[in-house]
Amino acid sequence: MTKVLTDARSIRIKGRSFLAVMLSPDLPFDDWLARLDDLAARSAGFFLGRPVVLDLTDLQIDKPQLKELIAELATRNVSIMGIEGARPSILGSGMPPALKGGRSASDIEVQASEPADSAVKPAAAEIRPATTQSIVIREPVRSGQSVIFPEGDVTIVGSVASGAEVIAGGSVHIYGALRGRAMAGSIGNASARIFCRKLEAELVAIDGVYKMAEDMAANLRGQAVQLWLEDDAIMAEKLT
DSSP states (O other): OOOOOOOOOOOOOOOOOBOOEEEOOOSSHHHHHHHHHHHHHHSTTSSTTOOEEEEOTTOOOOHHHHHHHHHHHHHTTOOEEEEESOOGGGOOTTSOOEEOOOOOGGGOOOOTTSOGGGGEEETTOBOOOOSSSEEEEOSOBOTTEEEEETTSEEEESSOBOTTOEEEESSOEEEEEEEOSEEEESTTTOTTOOEEEEEEOOSEEEETTEEEEGGGSOGGGTTSOEEEEEETTEEEEEEOO
C-alpha cells in the first residue's frame, strides 16, 4: 500500500549568525589550560553560555590528544560548538563538527529598522545585521547584559556595570564608569582602542589580548583612561 502524504506544511529553515569565542590552544596543553583557568578564575562566567570554536590551525596533534583536550574543556564548562583548522584524520565520531570559512563581521549586517538600543542583549546574544559602522547606547549596561557590535565602534552614554560586557569590532567609548568587561577589535583589529571616563574594569581586551583588573596599574583605577595595543601588550594612559 502506498502511503499518501497529506500534510503539505513546509519545513522552515533559517540562517542565523552568532558571535562565537575562538579559542586557539598552544602546546603544551597543560600550560595553556593553566592560563585558561587563570582567566576563568579572575573573570567568573567568561565562557558561560557562549558558543566556542576551537581553532587548531597549524597545531600538530593526534586524535587522542584532541579528545583529551575537549574533555578537559568540558570539565571547565567550555562547550565546543565546532572545530576549525583540524586535519580530517584527527576528527571522528562524538567530536564537535568541523567548521571552515567562518565569516568576518563585515559579512554580517543589521536591519536598518533595528533601533540602536536593541543591541543591549543577554550574554551570547544573536548578532543582527547592521548598516552603520558605529552605534550609541543611551542607557547604562546592567549586570548580565552584553552589547555586541562586530561591525564597528560602540559608544555607551552611561556606565557598564560589573558582570556586564561590551564587545566591539572597532573601538569602545564609555562616558561613565567601566566596571565590567570591554573588548575592542573583537574580529581582528589591533588599532582599536578603549576609552572610559572611570576605569574600574574586571577585564579589558583588544584584538584578543586581555588584561585583568589585578594586572592594571593602581594609579589608573578610577581615572579617565585610554587603552591601546602595542607589541602584543595592552598599554594605558590617563586622559587629560
